[in-house]
Amino acid sequence: MQVLLFYLTAVVAIASAIGVIRCRNPLGSAISLLVTFVCSAVFYALLSAPFIAAMQILLYAGVIMALLLFVILQLNLRQATRSNYTHALSGAAILAVLAAMILAGTFLLSGDSAGGLLSAADFNQQTRFVLNKEVLLGDFLLPGIMAALLLLLAVCGAVFVVLQKNSGDKDQIGDAL
């Protein structure tokens, strides 16, 4: 059952990841990306990481997707008159395949000697919930606070960049460019 679920989700994930690249319309790419995110959440749930799966749905499929769709619709993109792709198709393909082969080779070589996954029961016994006072709220409290600060600063920066007053026709970023 789990094997079937894995393969089914893997096929959908890869197909939708390819869809992100292949779609002509950015809106189609965004929808494909949404499917990829949901498939990733399924994998996290299969790997007994329910908190990360929930975060994936909330943060990626929720927040980032909403931002993406907002920007895509706001920019109201005209149909591209030129090609959607760069000229370096074959070079990029060679590079990507090379990267895949190197990664897969490394994983296969190291994975065989290291053995497989722990069973879900063993894993749950050995570990705690991520939001435990001894994990994220204990040892990793300072990185957590830093991450919160980073998010706050990012939002402030985003508002600052978008809300800059126009000086004449061009805004300040245009002048700086």
Next chain:
Amino acid sequence: MSIGLTHYLLLGAVLFSIGTYGVLVRKNVIVIFMCIEVMLNGVNLTFIALSRHVGNLDGHLFVFFVMIVAAAEAAVGLAVMVALFRSRDSIVVDDFNLLKW
């Protein structure tokens, strides 16, 4: 037959490579951004699988922080895209060559 660590690692590698290809090939900045998200997803999957393999939560924490940084990146990156579109009326990467030597 059961699903092992290698299955998840290979899937992560495939997702990462697809994302790399998209980043190198596409011209639309928004699509490039989405391909970066696909790459991040591949890496996150690797982290979670290895965390289950090793039996501790370090991978989960890494993924947690990667997600936060991705959210921050989305906020800033999309704001920059809006600003660029206002000044240049385009979000095709070919139109932005000011840092080209």
